[in-house]
C-alpha cells in the first residue's frame with residue numbers, strides 16, 4: 001500500500017469510529033486503539049505532507065456541533081490534551097517543560113481525568129448565564145437550560161473577589177448509578193442500551209427537553225477557571241481554593257507534585273482507587289501550577305504545552321469462552337450471554353459477559369473454546385473486546401444462534417434493520433409474561449408496591465395471573481390458600497391493587513408496555529391524545545405528530561393497537577376501572593380573554609410554575625406552543641428566559657411580555 005493509500009484508509013477508519021461514537025453512541029474500539037490510529041495518521045502526514053488532506057481528522061480538536069441548539073463561539077478555544085501512556089512519555093513531557101522553564105522550580109497539579117463531556121460555564125455578576133458544550137473546540141452548543149439542571153453547578157454565587165465576568169470549565173458526567181438506572185429503563189422498553197456513561201452524558205446534554213435531563217441527575221466536576229484578568233490568581237491551586245469557596249464542585253482528588261516520582265505514585269494510587277468513585281475516570285491530567293509559567297509555555301495549535309494527560313490502559317484479562325446462553329427479555333429480545341471461565345479483572349471475578357446480539361458474535365468472530373479478552377472499561381458489565389487468535393485451536397466450535405426461543409420454543413424472528421432476534425410469542429412466553437407484569441407494577445407505572453418478583457413468580461406458577469389485567473381479578477381466597485401468604489399481606493396486596501385504579505393516565509400508558517414507549521413518551525402521548533380511545537384509534541400520521549416521536553415509536557404504538565388481543569387487554573383494564581383520561585383535560589374555563597392567542601413560555605416566574613402558567617393560558621382560551629415563529633403572538637419571558645428565544649422573538653417582531661403583563665391580560 002502506498003503512503004497515500006494508507007492515509008486514505010486511516011482517515012476512513014477514523015471517520016467511521018468517530019461517526020459511530022458521536023452519532024450512534026457506540027464505541028467498538030478502545031480509546032487507546034483509536035488514539036493509535038490517529039497517531040499513525042499524524043506520523044504519515046508528517047512524513048508525507050504532500051498527501052495531507054484538507055479533511056483529515058487530525059485538523060480537528062474533536063467532537064461535532066449538533067443541530068437544534070444555538071451555536072456559541074468560545075471566548076477562549078476549548079483545546080484538547082496530548083495523551084501519554086507510560087512513564088517515559090511523562091518524563092519526556094517534563095523534560096520539554098524544563099527546557100523552557102529554566103529559571104524556577106516547577107510544581108505540577110495532578111487531577112483525575114473525568115470521563116464525561118467538557119462544559120464551559122459563564123458567570124456574569126455571579127449569575128450563571130451560559131452553559132456550552134465543547135463542540136468543535138471553536139464553537140459549541142448553547143445548552144444552558146440543561147446545564148442548569150445540574151444541582152452542583154451554582155446558579156448564583158456570592159463571594160469575595162468575584163470578577164464581573166468569568167468562565168469555569170469542567171466535566172459534565174452521568175454518575176454510574178444514574179447510568180445503570182437509565183439502561184435498566186431502556187432495556188425495559190426494548191431500546192438499545194447505551195454503550196457507556198460518557199456517551200449517555202453526551203446524548204443527555206443534547207436533549208431538547210431539560211425536564212428529562214433533570215431526571216437523569218447529571219453532575220459536573222469543575223477543573224478550570226478563566227477570565228481576562230491575569231492578576232486574580234497566581235496558581236491553579238489558588239483558583240481551585242477560590243472555586244471551592246464560591247461553591248463549585250471540585251473533586252478533592254487532586255494533588256500537588258514536584259517530582260516525577262510523586263506523579264507516578266499518584267497514577268498508581270488512583271489506578272486502583274478510581275474504581276471506587278461514583279463516575280468513570282480514564283486517566284489523570286498533569287498541569288503546571290503557576291499561571292506565569294503556563295503563559296511562558298503557551299500552546300500548540302491543538303493543546304496547551306503546560307498540561308498533558310496520562311491514560312490508564314483499560315484493564316483486560318484473557319479467559320476461555322466456555323459456552324453461550326441465550327436470555328429472553330421482557331420485550332422478547334434474545335441476548336447472548338458469554339459464560340467464561342472465571343477470571344480476576346480489576347478486583348472482581350468475572351464469569352459472564354454480554355455479547356449484545358448476533359452481529360456482535362460475527363464481528364468478534366467468536367467461537368466456543370476461544371480465549372477471549374474481556375475488558376471493564378468502566379461499564380458495569382464487562383465486555384469481550386477481541387478473540388485471542390494466537391490461542392485458537394482446532395477444538396473451537398462455531399456458535400449457533402438458536403432458531404427457536406430457548407424458553408417457549410417458538411420460532412424466532414429478526415426484522416430487517418434490527419440487530420436483535422426476538423421471540424414473537426409475547427402472550428405465551430413465560431419470561432415475557434412475567435416481565436410484562438413486573439413492568440406493569442413498577443413504581444413509575446401502576447405502583448403496586450406490595451408485589452415483588454417472587455410473588456409474581458408464585459402467582460404465575462399457580463396459574464393465577466397470566467397477564468397484567470389478571471391482577472384486577474385476584475381474589476382474597478385465591479391468595480390466602482397459597483403457602484406463605486397471611487391475611488395481612490394478602491390484604492395489603494389487594495389494597496395496593498385497588499389504589500392503582502387512581503394512577504394517572506400517563507402512567508397507565510407506560511404500564512401497558514408498548515415497545516419503545518418509555519416514561520417520557522407515555523407522558524407526551526397522554527397530553528397529546530388526552531384519552532385512551534383517541535390514542536388507540538390514531539392513524540400513523542397522527543402518531544408521528546406527537547412531540548419527539550420518530551417513525552419507530554409511532555409505528556410501534558400504531559402496530560400495538562392494531563392487534564385484537566391488545567385491544568381486548570385494554571378493554572379489560574377499562575372494565576377494571578383504570579384511569580383512561582388525561583387530567584389536564586379538566587381545565588376549568590376561567591374566561592376567553594386570551595381566545596385565539598398563542599404563547600411560548602420561557603424562563604422561571606415569581607408566582608407560577610411553568611406548568612401552572614400553561615393551565616392558566618388554556619383556561620383563558622389561549623394556546624401554548626413550543627417554539628418561537630413568525631405566527632406566535634407572545635413570548636412570555638421570565639427570569640433566565642432562553643436568549644435564543646428572546647433574540648428570535650425580537651427578530652420576528654413577536655411581543656415579549658413579562659409575568660406582570662400577562663396577569664394584566666387575564
Ligand code: IVH
Pocket residue numbers: 078079080081111112113114115116117118119134170171223224285303304307309
Ligand atoms: S484540563 C486544554 N482537567 O479532558 C484542556 N481536562 O483531552 C485542559 N478532562 O476536554 C483541560 N478531566 O473534557 C482537564 N481534570 C481535568 C479533566 C479534563 C477530564 C477532559 C476535558 C478535556 C479533555 C482533554
